[in-house]
Amino acid sequence: MTFMNKMLNKDYWKGRYESENTGWDIGYVSPALKQFVDGLDDKAMKILIPGAGNGYEVEYLWKKGFKNVYAADYAEVPLQNLKKRLTDFPKSQLISSNFFEINRSFDLVLEQTFFCALDPDLRQDYVSKMHDLLNPNGLLAGLLFNFPLTESGPPFGGSLGEYKNLFEPLFHLHKLETSYNSIEARQGKELFFIFEKKNI
Numbered sequence: 774m775t776f777m778n779k780m781l782n783k784d785y786w787k788g789r790y791e792s793e794n795t796g797w798d799i800g801y802v803s804p805a806l807k808q809f810v811d812g813l814d815d816k817a818m819k820i821l822i823p824g825a826g827n828g829y830e831v832e833y834l835w836k837k838g839f840k841n842v843y844a845a846d847y848a849e850v851p852l853q854n855l856k857k858r859l860t861d862f863p864k865s866q867l868i869s870s871n872f873f874e875i876n877r878s879f880d881l882v883l884e885q886t887f888f889c890a891l892d893p894d895l896r897q898d899y900v901s902k903m904h905d906l907l908n909p910n911g912l913l914a915g916l917l918f919n920f921p922l923t924e925s926g927p928p929f930g931g932s933l934g935e936y937k938n939l940f941e942p943l944f945h946l947h948k949l950e951t952s953y954n955s956i957e958a959r960q961g962k963e964l965f966f967i968f969e970k971k972n973i
Contacts, residue, residue, distance in 0.1 A: 778784060781795070781957070782913075787952055791815075795844065796801055799935065802829045802832070802833040803829075803830065803885055803916065803956070804829050804872065804954045804955070804956065805915075805916055805952050805954050805963070805965050806833075806871055806883060806885055806915060806916070807917075808954060809883075809884070809965075809967075810830070810833060810834060810837065811837075812938060813839075813881075815880075816837075816838045816839055816840070817841060818839070818841065818880040818881055819841045819843070819878070819880045819881070819908075820834060820839060820841065820843065820879060820880065820881045820882070820883065820940075821842075821843045821844075821875075821877075821880045821881070821882045822842070822843070822844055822845065822876075822882070822884070822885065822946045823845045823872045823882065823884075823887045824846055824847070824872065824884045824885075824886065824887030824890055824901065825845055825846050826843045826846060826851045826875075826886070827851045827855060828851065828852070828854070828855035828858075828859075828891060828922070830883055830885055831844040831859075831862075832855065832858060832859055834860055835862060836919060839868060840846075840863050842866065843866045843867075843868055843877070843879070844866065844867055844868065845868035845869075845870065845872060845875060846869065847869075847870070847871060847872070847926070848869075848873075849869045851854045852867045852869055853923040855964050856878060856915070870965075872899075873898065873902055874912065875902075875906065877906070878906060878907070878908050878911075879906055879907060879908065879911060879933035880907070880908050880912070880948060881907075881910050881911060881912045881914065882903060882906060882912070882913045882914075883914060883915050884910070884913060884914065884915030884916060884917065884966075885915050885916055886916075886928065888892055888931075889915055889917070889918045889928035889929050889931070890927040890929075891927075891929075892929075893922060893929050893931075896931075896939055897939065900939050900940055900942075900944075900966065901943070903943075903945070904933040904970055904973075905930075907968075907970040909970065909972050910970060910972065911969070911970045912967060912969055912970070913944065913964060913966075913967075913968045913969075914968070915951060915965070915966065916955070916961060916963045916964065917931060917936055917963070917966060918927040918930050918931060918959075918962060918964075918967075919931070919932065919933065919951070919961075919962055919963060920962050921965045922935070933949060933964060936949060936964070936966070937949065941966055942971075943970070943971055944968035944969060944970060944971055945969040945971060946966070946968055947967045947968065947969055948965065948967040948968065949964055949965075949966045949968075950964060950965060950966075951963070951964060951965075952965040953965075954963060
């Protein structure tokens with residue numbers, strides 16, 4: 774299967790936002806991630822949301838008192854939109870760069886429609902990079918799509934079995950199950966997961 778990694782560059786994502794062709798943007802924090810965040814106690818933890826888009830999860834965390842949260846996106850437009858909504862959000866915590874070039878460490882990374890937007894040929898690189906970005910015993914949590922992988926996308930699909938094979942070498946898979954509180958359009962098509970970095 775051949776994918777289109779050369780097309781999924783910074784200009785591609787900039788164009789999607791400028792043309793408002795952003796079907797993944799639901800306009801508010803994902804219910805599954807909202808529930809997960811509501812269960813977090815440590816407000817000092819350092820959190821990254823890659824492919825943050827307009828940053829509704831970032832906004833929710835910030836307003837809940839998580840001041841050590843970082844939004845990363847290849848496109849600058851959505852990060853600017855987030856800054857307009859959260860005028861007190863530090864510019865130093867807005868990362869406009871290629872995910873694979875981020876050189877920081879975090880206690881938690883939240884996944885929300887980022888993995889599925891990457892060229893599937895980069896999935897092994899994604900897993901390795903997530904492992905590198907996380908502090909010892911750090912968590913990677915969020916949602917992954919559960920529908921057949923085809924050449925059409927993004928979003929690109931995947932399956933529970935594929936995810937197990939990808940992540941198990943570097944992560945303890947604490948949870949990987951059908952998300953019961955997905956938005957209506959994605960019911961039955963998402964898996965909620967919590968993975969913990971293996972200290973290898």
